[in-house]
Amino acid sequence: MYKIEANYTNVHWGYLSADIKPILKINSGDVISINSLSGPPEVTSNCPYPVKQDLLDIHSKSFRGTLQGGHMCTGPIEISTLKSGEVLQVDILSIELDSVWAYTGVSPLKGALPDDFQKKQMTYLEIDKANLIAKTPWGMEIDLDPFFGLICTAPPISWGRIPTVPPRQNGGNMDNKELKVGTSLYLPVFNDGGMFSVGDGHGNQGDGEICTAAIEMDMKGEFRLTRRKDMSIVWPFAENDDYLITMAFDPDLDECVKIVTRTMIELLNLHCGISREDAYTLLSYVGDLRVTQVVNGNKGIHLMLPKKYFLNKTFKI
16 A cells, blocks of 8 residues: 655645646555645644644645645546546545644635625634544534545646636535545546545535535545546546435536436436436435535535435446
């Protein structure tokens, strides 16, 4: 297993691009252990908890691609033999909290209520890693259920350098709390090698990510990265033991609803032999549309279908 510790030599901050050189080349099916760091200078400057030197080094030695938020992404990792037009299967094997503190920011012009809050507030939370609890300054204890908010392949060359905040067809800042341990994520590949990156550790997040941030913190995970030359997809989707999950991102939530519904109908039609009309009807019975997030420019919807209605089929290998 390959182990990668995030530092200023292997992090790209605030942007995604096909031009970023890989930090590691692995074979299809290999497992990597990788961690991510979170917290720009405006967070760490007044932090009441110890700040890792690797994070401070990123602040002083790395190029920051945007001043509008932006995520510290560990990677990219090249998967040998993976080709443009194929699919990268990402099996999420483990996720661990990697810090004793976390933060959440409120700012004017951000979140689901961009006009309602006129001053900034930074909330720092104490993390009890043993009991998976975050302690708020106002005395509440929040149960933690960690995941990585950002998982992606590199964008197409034609997109150039793009900010990390809006999720797109290559994945990115999806902020989908269903991408937890035991889930397999399938990502379109736009460049040979795939160029996998990860970041934006979330200790917990509600659907919607309402104030614009979750319980933001350092995170460590293990992933198996596998070439799927037998698949071709347009949008990311995922599966766990119980659900098939289609995803879409667009400024208009109505467009997201159309995309995830069409994608699920296609999967049912192709892999279960159900007519498109019957699949559409079935989704009214048992499909759940959920708002992934409404704060990243491109908003998100995911559609969850219990796999027993997908004839318990799986795309995993």
